[in-house]
Amino acid sequence: MTFLFLGISIAPSIAIENLKKSSIPISSGNTLYVGGSGEGNYSKIQDAIDNATDGDTVFVYNGTYYENIETEKSINLIGENRETTVIDGGGYHFVVSFRNMYLAEYVSVQEFTIQNGRTGITYDTGINNLNKTTHLISPIHTSSGGFSNNIIINNEIGISIGWRSENIYIVGNNFFNNSKGINLDTTSWYNGIFNNFISENNYGICADGSLFNFISENIITLNKNDGMYFRSYCDSNEIKNNIICNNNNGIFFDYNCSGNIISDNNISSNEQKGIVINHSNSNIIEDNILIKNSMGIYLYYSSYNQIKNNYISNQKHDAAIRLYYLCNKNTVNFNILSNNEVGLILFRSLQNNITGNKFSENAYGLYMYEESKYNMISRNIFKNRYYGIIVGNPILLTLSINDFLDGSNFNKIINNNFCITQNEHAIFDGCWKNIWKQNYWGRPRVLPKIIYGGIFLFPFYNIDWHPAKEPYEI
Secondary structure (H helix, E strand, O other), X not given: OOOOOOOOOOOOOHHHHHHHHOOOOOOOOOXXXXXXXXXXXXOOHHHHHHOOOOOOEEEEOOEEEEOOEEEOOOOEEEEOOOOOEEEEOOOOOEEEEEOOOOOOOOOEEEOOEEEOOOEEEEEOOOOOOOOOOOOOOOHHHOOOOEEEOOEEEOOOEEEEEOOOOEOOEEEOOEEEOOOEEEEEOOOOEOOEEEOOEEEOOOEEXXXXXXXXXXXXXXXXXXXXXXXXXXXXOOOOOEEEOOEEEOOOEEEEEEOOOOXXXXXXXXXXXXXXXXXXXXXXXXXXXXXXXXXOOOEEEEEEOOOOOEEEOOEEEOOOOOEEEEEEOOOOOOEEEOOEEEOOOEEEEEEOOOOOEEEOOEEEOOOEEEEEEOOOOOOEEEOOEEEOOOEEEEEOOOOOOOOOHHHHHHOOOOOEEEOOEEOOOOOEEEEEEXXXXXXXXXXXXXXXXXXXXXEEEEEOOEEEEEEEOOOOOXXXXX
């Protein structure tokens, strides 16, 4: 597992470097010029585009151009310098729009400031026909598609990738003060978002029903709502090697999103949660660093997810990981959970596998309550300030008849290491049908280990009849 902290730069991949170096695409077409002092140069970008043909390049000299540009052509639109070559949409509609692009071989927009539009850059196939797809070839594949090295500011949407668009690359742009920095529309897929700086928008990246996208090596910070928000059937996306900090939530998958991989990200200092998985199954969260969020990873009504090899520390107000309400058959393996209020919370969640984690210096290591049943807790290390494992509601000092009759029972706590420094290794309340077996309780033991608790306000106990005589290698 690679530890990445804020302030350390991210080394771009070879593919991304190749994309950045191709700032002016290779084209067999003509070059038309806008602005400047050359004879025959156009004064408006739209006029040059209207006179261009597929494969041409429109080069725009420094200046501010108040236009709303629209085309259906495969062209390269290149500014002289993104700091000083400005396209201003005048506060309404699109600034640059590519429409009906289902037969386009490539398009390119580079080195502009694009501002004050309903949408900064719009790309749309213009079709509702599943037999036709966009074939936008990127420089990674030796051609020139994509939107790169622009400043996108003060738009409702910075860049919008429309229905059924694919193989579009958004690289090296700065997004500021948009409602949404980047928006991926329904069934847009196989797009790449690399090396962008996305800050001070309402949302950094939004997607709705978008598939197979690769989002990597971006810095996403200071957005008012979510750094990334994925809604409804966003499947098989990969989010890797990003810095996501100081947003409201870091990454949010909302409703029926599956097969996504969230890995090797630094997710820190977000106001609410680092990662949220809501009503979504079969996602992988691995090798991430989550520090100083309010909560680290939050699952709600989500099953078959894998949370593994993450480092989660110093969550400000809540748990490192919380599986809340019908989060069933998830695996939580080989994570380091340290210096949080609680390492892991299970609420009404069943048949989860919690194995090989290190719970250290939390106030409470693992807390299961309200009918969290049939979970396997095995080969973990518990070294916390107060309790290693709590089963039931002793912290809350409340117990309902439902807890008494059908509490957090039938869990298996097997082959774990409980370090001696804790105030109490384990405690339970309102549940008596859990299995404690062959755990190491801080020192070698010959006699069984008694785990004290209570049932409906009466003292009770469980027993580990065969405690381990030495700690496990975990």
